[in-house]
Amino acid sequence: MSTSSQYDVVIVGGGSAGITVAAHLQQSDRAPESIAIIEPSDTHYYQPIWTLVGAGVFDKEISERPMAEFIPEGVTWIQDYAETFDPDANTVSTQSGDTIEYNYLVVAPGIQLDWDGIPGLADAVADPRSGVVSNYAYEYCEDTWDTMQTLQPGDSAVFTQPATPIKCGGAPQKIMYLTADHLRKRGILDDVSVQFYTPGTVIFGVEKFARTLRDVVDRYGIDVHLHSELVEIRPDTNEAVIRGTGGGDSAPGERVVSYDMLHVTPPQSAPDFIKESPLSNDEGWVDVHKHTLQHNTYDNIFSLGDASSTPNAKTGAAVRKQAPTVVHNLLQLMHDGEITAPKEYHGYSSCPLVTGYGKLVLAEFDYDNEPDPTFSFDTSQERYSMYALKAYGLPQMYWHGMLRGRA
Template identity: 40%
Template sequence: MNMNSVLRVFKSKRYSSPALRQFSMSSTRYDNHSCKFLVIGGGTAGCAISSKISNSYGSDGVIVLEPNNLHYYQPLFTLIGAGIKKLDSSHKEMKSVLPKKAKWIKDSVAVFEPEANKVTSNEGHTINYEYMIISTGLQLNFNAIPGLEEALNDDDSKVCSIYSPKYVTKTWTSMKDLNGGNLIFTYPNSPVKCPGAPQKIMYLAEDYFRNIAKNRNDVNITYNSSLGVIFGVKKYADALWKIVKKRDINVNLRRNLIEVKPDTSEAVFQNLDNLDEKFTVKYDLLHVTPPMGPSKALLNAKSVTNASGFVEVNKSTMQHVKFPNIFALGDCTDSPNSKTAAAAAAQSCVVEKNLKSLLNKKSLDAVYDGYASCPLVTSRNRCVLAEFDYSLNPMETFPFNQAKERLSMYIMKKDAMPLLYWNVMTKGYWNGPEIMRKIFNPFKFN
């Protein structure tokens, strides 16, 4: 039977059920698409910028290339891992989050061809664009550490991670089952999205054992970080050192996890200042923050990225350094800011304004100053709200010392920020707290 005969069968009355009609439509491959704006990625950054562009330029001009059915608000994963929130509260259907005026192609990019203003998807679609915005985020590389995936997929291994929806609930289960012993938290030798999260889950675990399980004296808690500091901004680092000392948490810097041995419940670490020095430590519970990096497509897109696979942009304008019709934002860029949702919000405003300037043949005057925010949850009722810029100088919104643990900041993190995310940021209306900062601190920041 040839293809025309097949199509006639599917169009016949006998085979016209909705399910079969949907199948016949979705099975089309190797389509050619054209658009004014192509957004690669429908995560936090991609959703924010595609909504902004759709709001400004109307229907039929924006295509979003995104493979996932669910959109996660990942900052909730820390609270889910500590049993404070449920996984179901962290996600929505992708189709309900992406802008309705944009066309969603449920696929991912395979090949970038910036010289020809087109990309090819993994399913073989070709998309031609006038302007492209790359926002593919970071890929979790659990397989980069020998033994880690095996341990994570073994319910009895006591190895967990809040960084994936697949493993985040195991963190809470493992925590509840721990009666005592060595509890180890790691920070990898790679870029990390939400770099405060490895500490947040540690503080929440310590709080659980101290105030809920009441067995804190039976648990030895260690934080092994590849970094040379506990936090990049000195003001907040000073506050965190006081917290870990007060709560009897061991901190080892420049120590990187290189192997997990689930059969013997052992973790192998390497001293990054002396690579020949390795440590094998027994664990009763191991929380791993996996190494992260760009997507495979970006790693292969040499004309768009730097040697590490991150999109090369002007850190002020977020425009590509080589292709003026390409912008990027979020975790996939080589912009030296902390990789947080707050950074993506601020960048989305800059990208939108500079796109408009480019379209109107004007200079790109909107500037991203490196703003990022990290609500460092330190217990089930306290949070340190870190805000800072490229130079790691504090950029605090509120008229009080945000390095102090506060209940108000915890409530904002737990309850207000998710509402802001779903109802304002993903719809393209949130550019960060700059206006609030100017109101609260008119002389310092104006």
């Protein structure tokens, strides 16, 4: 039996963005009278730690907590899937058939992993014996470590990045550097072929950090192929089909690469229910102003996080800066009827690039790919202190600070 309910603010998504916005709203001295989060999952994951799970540093269970622990007190949790939007009627319909009415809507459902976007990937990554692994899912990230340990002299370890936007753009490289460092520790790095295929034109988009990464690549002897994209996996023969775009040293057309370990970053996109909604732009993302995060058509709708159209790198650090922007502008609109003094987001994102066990380059930058540092020292250099920050400091800040509206 379907039901109808109404709230001042409805938040679609209980991930990093949705929970953080709810916490900030609830703590405001101008907090809305009623807030609801539509989120189907029982479990909340701290996904950035999956890189270190895949490298054998942590068990994957360290990344999960019950969702109920993080729904702010006083916020209604609607444990269901959002399915359709009617922004003219100010309603969201859920998979169970309920209609949720809102005065203001925050859309933050995250990004969709398109495992079927590469032929052969979905079946191969689900088989822990295939050699095909990915740190992009809780159920698969420990397979990376198991497979890494099986590499022997004469083997090939292949790492790929898709042409689509992805969450944590540095993740395809982080596990590659950790794998190379693992092989170095075992004394077989020179005897294993480590290869990276990316459709990108450079190793990293901010030159200050790219300089260090080129040195890291040289140190490990990694064979980097720019302008190159994985388009098919043949798990029966342990072959990856790579398509070159013809840029740089990449010849146009397809070639076949053999692998013993293949780490795949799956293609990604906005969730289907967002793509099919009136909220999306031509590329399928929630269509918002890149500074105010207000929808470009519907004034009472805001969006942040991976599903929004903002052209920043899709990271949790970006969400940490976006959430206060959404809350400030939403509350001003709610109480004043217009946004007269908008808070603006300028594309800040952070990519903690692990370059080996105990080594990390902290890349922070804005919409213009200009460095936007938090620290006064040069974080483009590999440092143990920044590695410790990622491994131990940032998870605590996430669970006890960001999701509680304190950071």
